[in-house]
Amino acid sequence: MTHHVILGAGPAGVIAAETIRKHAPQDAITIVGDEPEPPYSRMAIPYLLAGNIAEAGTHLRHAPDHFERQRITVRRGRAVSIDTVEREVALEGGERLGFDRLLIATGSRPVKPPVPGIDSPGVHTCWTLDDARHIMQLATKGARVLQMGAGFIGCIIMEALATRGVKLTVVEMGDRMVPRMMGPTAGGMIKAWCESKGITVRTGARVEAIEAEAPLSARLSTGERVAADLVINATGVKPAIGFLEGSVIALGVGVLTDARMQTNVPGIYAAGDCAEAFDALTGKTVVSAIQPNAAEQARIAALNMVGQCASLRQVTQINVLDTLGMISTSFGNWQGVTGGEHVELTDETLGRHLSLQFKDDVLIGANSVGWTDQVGVLRGLVEGRVHLGPWKDELLRDPTLLSKAYLGAAQAQGQWVSAADARRR
Amino acid sequence: MQKVLHIDAGKCTGCLQCEMACSYENYQVFAPSKSRIKVFDFHATGKKVPYTCTQCDEAWCLHACPVEAITVDKATGAKVVSEATCVGCKVCTIACPFGTVNYVQETGKVQKCDLCGGEPACTEACPTGAITYIDANWTGLGRMAEWANKLGNQPVAN
Numbered sequence: 001m002t003h004h005v006i007l008g009a010g011p012a013g014v015i016a017a018e019t020i021r022k023h024a025p026q027d028a029i030t031i032v033g034d035e036p037e038p039p040y041s042r043m044a045i046p047y048l049l050a051g052n053i054a055e056a057g058t059h060l061r062h063a064p065d066h067f068e069r070q071r072i073t074v075r076r077g078r079a080v081s082i083d084t085v086e087r088e089v090a091l092e093g094g095e096r097l098g099f100d101r102l103l104i105a106t107g108s109r110p111v112k113p114p115v116p117g118i119d120s121p122g123v124h125t126c127w128t129l130d131d132a133r134h135i136m137q138l139a140t141k142g143a144r145v146l147q148m149g150a151g152f153i154g155c156i157i158m159e160a161l162a163t164r165g166v167k168l169t170v171v172e173m174g175d176r177m178v179p180r181m182m183g184p185t186a187g188g189m190i191k192a193w194c195e196s197k198g199i200t201v202r203t204g205a206r207v208e209a210i211e212a213e214a215p216l217s218a219r220l221s222t223g224e225r226v227a228a229d230l231v232i233n234a235t236g237v238k239p240a241i242g243f244l245e246g247s248v249i250a251l252g253v254g255v256l257t258d259a260r261m262q263t264n265v266p267g268i269y270a271a272g273d274c275a276e277a278f279d280a281l282t283g284k285t286v287v288s289a290i291q292p293n294a295a296e297q298a299r300i301a302a303l304n305m306v307g308q309c310a311s312l313r314q315v316t317q318i319n320v321l322d323t324l325g326m327i328s329t330s331f332g333n334w335q336g337v338t339g340g341e342h343v344e345l346t347d348e349t350l351g352r353h354l355s356l357q358f359k360d361d362v363l364i365g366a367n368s369v370g371w372t373d374q375v376g377v378l379r380g381l382v383e384g385r386v387h388l389g390p391w392k393d394e395l396l397r398d399p400t401l402l403s404k405a406y407l408g409a410a411q412a413q414g415q416w417v418s419a420a421d422a423r424r425r
Numbered sequence: 426m427q428k429v430l431h432i433d434a435g436k437c438t439g440c441l442q443c444e445m446a447c448s449y450e451n452y453q454v455f456a457p458s459k460s461r462i463k464v465f466d467f468h469a470t471g472k473k474v475p476y477t478c479t480q481c482d483e484a485w486c487l488h489a490c491p492v493e494a495i496t497v498d499k500a501t502g503a504k505v506v507s508e509a510t511c512v513g514c515k516v517c518t519i520a521c522p523f524g525t526v527n528y529v530q531e532t533g534k535v536q537k538c539d540l541c542g543g544e545p546a547c548t549e550a551c552p553t554g555a556i557t558y559i560d561a562n563w564t565g566l567g568r569m570a571e572w573a574n575k576l577g578n579q580p581v582a583n
Contacts, residue, residue, distance in 0.1 A: 015488060041491035047512040053492075057512070062493055292520035295488035320519045327528070329519055372515070374463075374524030383522060403524060407465055407474055 002027045004305055005089060005097055007079050008105035009033025011041060011291050012272030012298040014060050016103050017072045019302035027306065029071070030097070032089070034078040037129050039067075042107075043291060045132050049139070049160035055129060079106070079243050084265050101305040104244070104255050104263070104270040105298065108237040108289055113148070117210030123231040126157050138230040141165035146218050146228035148207050150177040154234035155190070155323045161232075162197065162324055169200040169226050171218075173235075176203055181319050181330045185346055186353055186367045193326045193351065207231075239274040239287060252276045254287040259311040261301035269305060271297035281314040281385075288315045316383045320375075326351055329375055332382035333357060333365035340364065345399045354399040361392045377406035386410045427502050427561040430538075430545060432475050436555035439464055439473035446550035450541055459529070461538045462547050462556075475547075475556055478525040478538040480504055486537065489520035495537075503540040511535055 004020050006013045009031050017029050033039060037055075044058035061067070067074050077091040088096045110125040112118055124134050139145055143166045147154055150172035161168050172179075176187030177194070191201050202222060211217040215227045239254040250256045250264040254276035261269045261277060271277075272294035276285040293315055303310040320329045336342050336357035344355045352370035356363060363381040380386070381402075388395065391405040444460035452459050462477040484504045487495040494510035495517060497503070506526075511534040517526045518535060526537040538545075540558075548558045 011491065043491040043514055043516070044512055047514070053512060057492060057510070060491070060493060062510070291491055291516055292485060292489040296485075299483065299488070318519045320515045322513070322515060327515065331519070372518065372528040372530075374527065375518055376521040376526065377524035379519060380522035380524065403463075404465055404467065406524065407476060408467065 002100045002306075003098065004029045004101045004103065005099035006031045006103045006105055007089065008103075008107055008272065008274070009035070009039040009074060010105065010107045010272065010294070011060060012105035012107070012294040013103070014039050015295050016105060016271060016298040016302040016305075017067075018070060019299050020306055021070050021072060023303065023308065024306040028073075030073045030075060031067075032075055032077045032079065032091070032097070034076065035128060035130075036076065039074065040129060041291075042127060045126065045129070046157050046160040048129075048132055049126075049135060049157065050163040058129065081243055082247055082249065082268070084248055084268065087267070100267065102268045103298075103301055103305065104241070104249075104268070104274060105272045105294075106240040106243075106274045108273040109240040110233060111236045111238050112233065113207075113235045115148075115207055115210060117212055117216075118233065120210055120212030120216060120231075122212070122214075122216050122229065123210060123233060125233050126153070127237075135230065135232065136164075139164045139166050142167065143229040144215065144227055145169070145230045145232065146171065146207070146216075146226050147232045147234055149234035149236065150174075150201065150203070151234065151236060152178060152181055152319060152321060153237070154232075155321050157232070157234065158194065158199065159322060159324050162199065166230075169202070169228070170194070171202045171205050171207055171220060171226075173206045174203060177201065177323075178321065178328070181321065181334075182328055182369075183334060183355055183367050185344065185355065186328055186369050189346075189348060189351065189353060189369055190323050190326060190328060192348075194324060197324050199324075237273070237289065239276075241274050252285055252287075256285055257301075260304045260309075261297055261312065262304060269301040271301040277312055277315050279315040280312070281316075286315040286317075288317055290317075290319060292318060314383060316379065318379055326369060327372055328369045329367070329371070329378070331366045331378045332363075334367045336365065341396065343396045343399050354402075356395060356399050358388075358392060358396075361388045362386065363388065363395075374403040374406075377403050377410075380406055380410055384410055428543075428558050429480065429561045429564060430477065430540070430548065431557045431559050431564045432477075433555050433557075433567070434472060434474045436553045437464065437473040437475050438553055438555075439466055440552065442550040442552060443475055443547035443556055446546040447538075450546035451536070461525075461527075461536055476525070477547075478504070479523065480538075480540070485520040485522065486517035486526045489517045491516065498539065498542070501540045501543045504537065505539040506535055506537055508532065508534045 039060045040058040081090045145166040147170045177190045209219045218226045255270035259278045273289040276287045279286045300310045341358040346353045355367040357365040366378045388409045391409045444457035445455045447460040448456045465474045498505045513533045
């Protein structure tokens, strides 16, 4: 009987386990997670902080006997090394766990910037349920909160903090908010929006030191001093793959995999935030820390682990963010390419913005603000590399025709004359 | 027997009865803006195209959900959003490449077609048979017949 060991109890680990079970009813499956809670979703933590859900609402699966019924063993442990010859994982505490197939789905960990005082009491990351409990204790009504970082994770927890009634200051090193997801127009709109909601935003600035008195006192690169009851470190994350250093498993920023999610060691796979997967579109390997990609990589890895042949088509960067009610998205190469074409439509008063990037007659990337209707077609167009034909000029003239362009070009529904129509696929 | 919505855009007149029925079924108001089925109007060709979720087998939206708010209705096969569980993170709305899961500002949750539990209101409202709810294995029949007719009536190359 084949034994599949999965390191990591996040979405990638759980989806891989369930996919293996679906296709290999007799195989043994063990998920190893290093936190005490049942498998849960970090993505749900902001909603816990905002008080919309209880801790159980963050759990990836709600039926208490879900894993038991699927005959998936979920156990606590932390891998310290992998013996690729004996095919064993060494766990903290000395135990060794044998495997036939191994999936590395250990996710990512927050990075700790080299700031004096970063280890002071009252400075927390916002990553685990345990972090959330600390933050909920300190982020009470009227508390002064300093958030380091206004990237994707920083922006998404901002709403939760605002809901808790804290006095919030946000410091971001980049020249705008969410600089790795949104262009200058959108980043500027998000900043103005946050400021209008009473949040102090400092972009192009960083925290230089934190003094651990009560209250905490942070010195900014702008010369300002900010007093805080709580400092949240949201300066970024990186793949949690430290335990693989010194092994023969090839690493880049993440665990390098081929399009079938296999590492350079046969039978050992990686998926999710810790994986640097082969992107067939660009021919490069990419780390993409977003659940839809983690889920797809986990499914592909699992199918290969049970002996099927499946490969990842591509790794499209996609993101959606709700910053205090202002909803923004990014897809693919939103920065555009040299020689490409670009159209942008902005209404700052209404808080709406669309930015589309083209290469020839293909949409290669997009940013949107305040645009939620059928927004998924942007993924359909980008990932499908759909030739827009005449629809490209329509979009350059009026970017809001996105859904029609998708239906017209990707499904050609607007032009079909009959089943014999050549545009039909 | 698995049934699916079968949309024949050629029969659609753009009357929007489906949108009215959908919004009434789900929100008890006649408000096409709240409908989960949308009719797109192609002015240049005169085509009207009703469009909604195809209920993918390996559904992107379902796998993208961090809190198991989208599950499979075992009776109909529909991928159904539980409003009580949905946290409103919107990740499903960017994961679905068809754009058929959408965020609803008023509720703070997402919505998508759930086949009305097996009695789709849009099919009952459609006066021209452009939207029907039929056995999944029969959806391609008309298309196959047209192809067969086209190919079967070609002169044979010698």
